[in-house]
Amino acid sequence: MSSSGSTRGWLGSYLLLAVLWGCSFLFIATSLQSFTPTQVAFGRIVVGLALLVVVLLVRRERVRVQRRLIGDFVLVGAVMTAIPFVLFGLAEQRVSTVLAGLVNATTPLFTALFVALLIPTERPDRVQLGGLLLGFGGIAVLLGVWDAGTIDLAGGLMLLGATFCYGLGNAWGRFRLTSTGMSTVATPAVQLVVGALVVLPFAAAAPRPGPLAPAPALALLALGLGGTGLAYVLFWRVMSVAGATVAASVTYVIPVVSTALGVVVLHEGLTWYEPVGGAIVLAGVALTQLGAARRRRTASIARETVTAR
Numbered sequence: 001m002s003s004s005g006s007t008r009g010w011l012g013s014y015l016l017l018a019v020l021w022g023c024s025f026l027f028i029a030t031s032l033q034s035f036t037p038t039q040v041a042f043g044r045i046v047v048g049l050a051l052l053v054v055v056l057l058v059r060r061e062r063v064r065v066q067r068r069l070i071g072d073f074v075l076v077g078a079v080m081t082a083i084p085f086v087l088f089g090l091a092e093q094r095v096s097t098v099l100a101g102l103v104n105a106t107t108p109l110f111t112a113l114f115v116a117l118l119i120p121t122e123r124p125d126r127v128q129l130g131g132l133l134l135g136f137g138g139i140a141v142l143l144g145v146w147d148a149g150t151i152d153l154a155g156g157l158m159l160l161g162a163t164f165c166y167g168l169g170n171a172w173g174r175f176r177l178t179s180t181g182m183s184t185v186a187t188p189a190v191q192l193v194v195g196a197l198v199v200l201p202f203a204a205a206a207p208r209p210g211p212l213a214p215a216p217a218l219a220l221l222a223l224g225l226g227g228t229g230l231a232y233v234l235f236w237r238v239m240s241v242a243g244a245t246v247a248a249s250v251t252y253v254i255p256v257v258s259t260a261l262g263v264v265v266l267h268e269g270l271t272w273y274e275p276v277g278g279a280i281v282l283a284g285v286a287l288t289q290l291g292a293a294r295r296r297r298t299a300s301i302a303r304e305t306v307t308a309r
Contacts, residue, residue: 010241017234018250022257024227025097025104026265027219028089034216035208037089040223042196042203045081047224048232049192055185055233063186072176077194080169084162086199091162094155096268101258102142102278103159105251105285109135110167112288118171128291135284142277150271184236192228248289252282 031040056063065073092100109132116124124132143156177187239247255278262268 010238010246013234013237014242014246014250015253017231017238018253019257020226020231020234021104021250022101022254023261024223024231025088025092025100025258026261027223027227028100029092029097029266030219031216031223032089032093032209034210034212035220036203036206037086037093038199038202038206039208040089040220041082041085042199043220044085044224044228045192045196045199047221048228048230049189049196051225051229052185052189052192052233056189059185061183061186063182063189065182065190066180069177069180072172073190074194076169076173076177077191078198079165080173081191081195082198084165085195086202087158087162087165091155091158094152095159096262097266098259098262098268098270099142099156099274100159101255101262102274102281103139103156104163104258105255105278105281106135106139106160107163107166107170108248108251108285108288109281110164111170111248112167112292114168114171115174119175122292122295124288125291125295127294128288131284131287131289131291133284134287135281138277138280138282138284140277141273141280144271144273144277184240185233188232188236192232248285251285255282 028040031043035043088100112124112128112132115122116128139160144151180187182190235247235250238250259270259275259278263270
């Protein structure tokens with residue numbers, strides 16, 4: 001948005017969203033002291049869902065899902081919520097929160113890739129293709145693939161699996177669930193219901209790894225209320241007010257928050273190639289978004305020309 005007035009309509013939500021998602025990696029690591037990855041995933045989903053249900057009740061909003069969209073919600077709920085939430089928990093048992101936050105920045109790359117695969121009319125142009133290649137090259141730097149002795153391959157693959165799922169879910173949701181007529185609270189609420197149902201049997205079967213302590217319990221509560229429930233509402237608000245490009249750009253801020261917390265609060269180490277690789281990934285993300293924005297401007301001009309005729 002160009003005007004300061006319109007910016008004020010979403011900037012506060014945008015910055016709070018970046019902080020909440022940036023803190024999520026710290027909250028996950030703390031929660032894992034008393035809970036398993038599946039229990040952390042289920043707990044944050046249930047707490048986040050409870051918050052959204054309260055909002056829906058206050059607004060007296062009834063949620064109706066069209067039968068033709070049930071399959072879409074099942075897919076998005078699984079790949080946008082259940083699977084990546086579990087994978088991030090599993091990964092953070094093996095890698096630092098710094099690395100987890102930096103790898104999370106690859107989500108828009110996978111989103112752009114799946115958009116290109118699912119929507120024939122949105123094949124990447126040269127700028128977007130260059131951004132994808134640069135971004136995936138940045139992943140190799142970020143993980144330090146040349147130093148096999150220090151990289152935790154399983155942990156790195158889990159992180160990439162999570163962002164791969166986010167990319168698929170973002171692309172699918174964008175083209176199947178953005179014109180349903182459902183509100184920006186109802187849509188994520190249904191998504192969380194699906195996620196809870198998927199994770200429930202695994203969370204119930206897993207014994208807790210340690211005694212319940214106040215810090216992990218509070219971290220899980222904060223993860224559910226802030227990093228899941230409130231964050232989903234904020235994301236959809238920014239998406240509806242400022243557009244998809246602005247909403248996706250929150251990716252640039254999240255690693256700053258997560259890295260600072262990992263180093264300052266958890267005293268995690270930071271290798272030289274992690275911030276360098278993260279910067280390369282973000283540069284690739286910027287190019288993919290630049291190409292997409294240019295495509296939208298060209299299409300808009302073409303439509304206006306046709307209308308004028």
